[in-house]
Amino acid sequence: MTNKQSPVISFKNYSFQYRAQKRPTLTNINLDIYPGERVLIAGPSGCGKSTLAGCINGLNPCSNPGKATGELIIDGVDATKSSIFELSAHVGTVLQDPDGQFIGLTVGEDIAFSLENSCMPQDEMHQITRKVAELVKINNHLDYAPHELSGGQKQRVSLAGVMVDQVKILLFDEPLANLDPATGKQTIELIDEIQKETDTTVVIIEHRLEDVLWRDVDRIILISEGRILADLHPDELLATDLLVENGIREPLYLTAMRYAGITLTPEKKPSHADTVTLPENDVKQLQQWFQSRGAGKQETEREPLLEVKNLSFGYTKGERTLQDVSLTIRKGEMVSIVGKNGAGKSTFSKLVCGFEDPDQGEIRFAGKDLLTENIRHRAKHIGYVMQNPNQMISKTMIFDEVALSLRNTGMDEAAIREQVEETLKICGLYPFRNWPISALSFGQKKRVTIASVLVQNPELIILDEPTAGQDFYHYTEIMEFLRKLNEEGVTVVMITHDMHLMLEYTSRALVFADGRLIADDCAAAVLCNQKLVERAALKETSLFTLANRAGIAPAEAFVECFIEEDREVRSHGR
Ligand SMILES: Nc1ncnc2c1ncn2[C@@H]1O[C@H](COP(=O)(O)OP(=O)(O)OP(=O)(O)O)[C@@H](O)[C@H]1O
Numbered sequence: 381m382t383n384k385q386s387p388v389i390s391f392k393n394y395s396f397q398y399r400a401q402k403r404p405t406l407t408n409i410n411l412d413i414y415p416g417e418r419v420l421i422a423g424p425s426g427c428g429k430s431t432l433a434g435c436i437n438g439l440n441p442c443s444n445p446g447k448a449t450g451e452l453i454i455d456g457v458d459a460t461k462s463s464i465f466e467l468s469a470h471v472g473t474v475l476q477d478p479d480g481q482f483i484g485l486t487v488g489e490d491i492a493f494s495l496e497n498s499c500m501p502q503d504e505m506h507q508i509t510r511k512v513a514e515l516v517k518i519n520n521h522l523d524y525a526p527h528e529l530s531g532g533q534k535q536r537v538s539l540a541g542v543m544v545d546q547v548k549i550l551l552f553d554e555p556l557a558n559l560d561p562a563t564g565k566q567t568i569e570l571i572d573e574i575q576k577e578t579d580t581t582v583v584i585i586e587h588r589l590e591d592v593l594w595r596d597v598d599r600i601i602l603i604s605e606g607r608i609l610a611d612l613h614p615d616e617l618l619a620t621d622l623l624v625e626n627g628i629r630e631p632l633y634l635t636a637m638r639y640a641g642i643t644l645t646p647e648k649k650p651s652h653a654d655t656v657t658l659p660e661n662d663v664k665q666l667q668q669w670f671q672s673r674g675a676g677k678q679e680t681e682r683e684p685l686l687e688v689k690n691l692s693f694g695y696t697k698g699e700r701t702l703q704d705v706s707l708t709i710r711k712g713e714m715v716s717i718v719g720k721n722g723a724g725k726s727t728f729s730k731l732v733c734g735f736e737d738p739d740q741g742e743i744r745f746a747g748k749d750l751l752t753e754n755i756r757h758r759a760k761h762i763g764y765v766m767q768n769p770n771q772m773i774s775k776t777m778i779f780d781e782v783a784l785s786l787r788n789t790g791m792d793e794a795a796i797r798e799q800v801e802e803t804l805k806i807c808g809l810y811p812f813r814n815w816p817i818s819a820l821s822f823g824q825k826k827r828v829t830i831a832s833v834l835v836q837n838p839e840l841i842i843l844d845e846p847t848a849g850q851d852f853y854h855y856t857e858i859m860e861f862l863r864k865l866n867e868e869g870v871t872v873v874m875i876t877h878d879m880h881l882m883l884e885y886t887s888r889a890l891v892f893a894d895g896r897l898i899a900d901d902c903a904a905a906v907l908c909n910q911k912l913v914e915r916a917a918l919k920e921t922s923l924f925t926l927a928n929r930a931g932i933a934p935a936e937a938f939v940e941c942f943i944e945e946d947r948e949v950r951s952h953g954r
């Protein structure tokens with residue numbers, strides 16, 4: 381990075397106000413990003429990160445009407461006077477919502493789209509497409525249509541799409557949101573390699589800070605309520621309390637160090653778990669903290685709620701998307717389903733909810749055969765929150781969306797209002813109750829879909845990536861809320877790629893790989909099993925790294941200690 385060059389992105393006294401909003405979403409932004417820099421943009425949900433990205437790639441105000449004031453120069457071009465098309469020659473974007481940017485009818489066509497536009501010869505085009513598809517590991521799905529792909533597979537296609545473009549700036553808006561942990565790690569490595577090879581400028585917006593910091597970034601820009609709050613080197617920012625104060629999750633090993641009473645400073649280089657300086661005294665403090673905490677609690681046996689036996693299913697004849705899956709979810713449990721993209725996790729939930737019928741096997745709910753019941757009937761007992769909120773939303777206004785299922789039951793309007801408002805309060809959406817859904821950020825929309833399922837009081841809720849796209853504040857709010865519901869007796873199953881979520885909130889993890897259930901064990905034990913971690917594309921937690929570096933064994937017990945303390949801290953507030 382050479383600051384003497386002129387910036388490739390330059391905001392000067394820049395503000396942006398959506399036409400639909402009363403106040404500017406971005407206020408007085410002054411920010412220079414230099415060629416070849418790697419910049420991470422962080423901030424709480426709704427603070428304006430995606431809006432900032434939209435101003436860089438021209439979506440704002442070209443697609444989302446609004447007014448910009450001040451200056452914004454992108455790669456020498458005045459962005460305030462340019463079209464999306466003009467800016468696309470300078471900026472390649474991977475959006476948060478992979479459905480929103482699928483252009484081709486198949487994966488191959490989609491990746492090749494921009495090459496086709498540049499009139500490249502067919503042979504060369506096929507070769508590049510294949511190479512990039514291999515890079516993001518989607519080469520076995522080149523002739524698949526978008527609806528035949530899992531969420532994570534779609535995300536890989538978007539990544540491949542921008543990688544074939546030759547642009548100066550690569551903009552990633554939550555590139556990790558739907559990726560399994562191992563692919564997330566590879567994606568960060570891939571972005572890093574591409575950046576190094578091509579000296580592209582990389583701007584990443586991401587809530588999964590620890591995952592992005594797997595490779596170096598030059599700066600972290602912290603945004604709060606549309607303004608830049610901090611613009612610091614990661615080591616400097618991580619030594620402060622700014623992240624936690626602004627509702628962003630700091631890397632877990634740092635929280636563990638703070639719990640042990642260790643003072644973090646930029647000189648300790650806190651950005652990586654494997655290189656953060658651990659002087660003898662800090663090691664001693666970690667060991668003492670570990671010894672001062674007792675062993676975890678024992679789980680009690682509960683009665684079965686959902687029983688699945690020998691379940692098999694294929695989307696097409698002869699294909700086996702799920703094979704011989706047998707498992708039992710017990711009443712009052714909070715369980716996570718984890719595993720690589722395309723392993724069959726969402727398909728499993730679709731079979732339970734009745735969106736698809738199995739080829740073989742049994743599904744029983746509270747002792748009754750579920751396969752004889754239709755979707756509507758099942759929905760009264762089992763709530764399903766899909767991965768992509770845009771696939772669930774059918775109303776224009778937030779209140780109506782959440783009220784929809786209750787209105788279908790013929791409940792009187794006053795009772796509906798009371799129940800909907802209560803749910804909106806719980807989900808942190810009450811202030812927005814009279815807003816159109818179109819004016820919400822992705823994370824806010826996700827909460828609307830959770831609210832519309834919770835409002836029906838189901839006995840079992842299956843949530844597909846409940847916290848994807850949420851900042852730490854809302855993550856905690858949603859998860860604590862789910863935990864409270866769980867304590868009141870609602871059984872909760874979560875499909876997740878977030879290993880922290882799995883560790884912190886679910887004592888049991890069901891691990892899927894290639895359509896089979898390959899493990900059913902306690903969460904910390906799953907992440908201690910190196911072979912399983914690899915086979916299911918999971919990722920070790922940085923707490924293991926820290927425990928190993930401090931000579932604390934077994935690492936699994938250290939992780940459990942951390943989780944216990946974290947629960948206490950959260951339930952009593954910091
Ligand atoms: N198209 C739009 N029209 C009107 N207002 C919008 C539009 N898109 C976003 N907003 C508003 O701008 C604010 C910031 O949204 P933005 O998507 O930039 O947040 P974010 O920081 O990326 O959030 P998240 O982390 O939840 O994705 C939101 O409160 C939202 O109400």
Ligand SMILES: Nc1ncnc2c1ncn2[C@@H]1O[C@H](COP(=O)(O)OP(=O)(O)OP(=O)(O)O)[C@@H](O)[C@H]1O
Nearest residue numbers: 528529530531532533695721722723724725726727
């Ligand atoms: N409607 C469909 N038609 C044909 N194939 C499909 C369809 N939906 C999913 N598949 C395929 O079934 C497999 C399992 O997909 P599923 O969505 O269950 O995976 P997943 O484990 O939930 O993945 P992710 O973590 O990426 O969300 C994938 O290989 C996918 O390509």
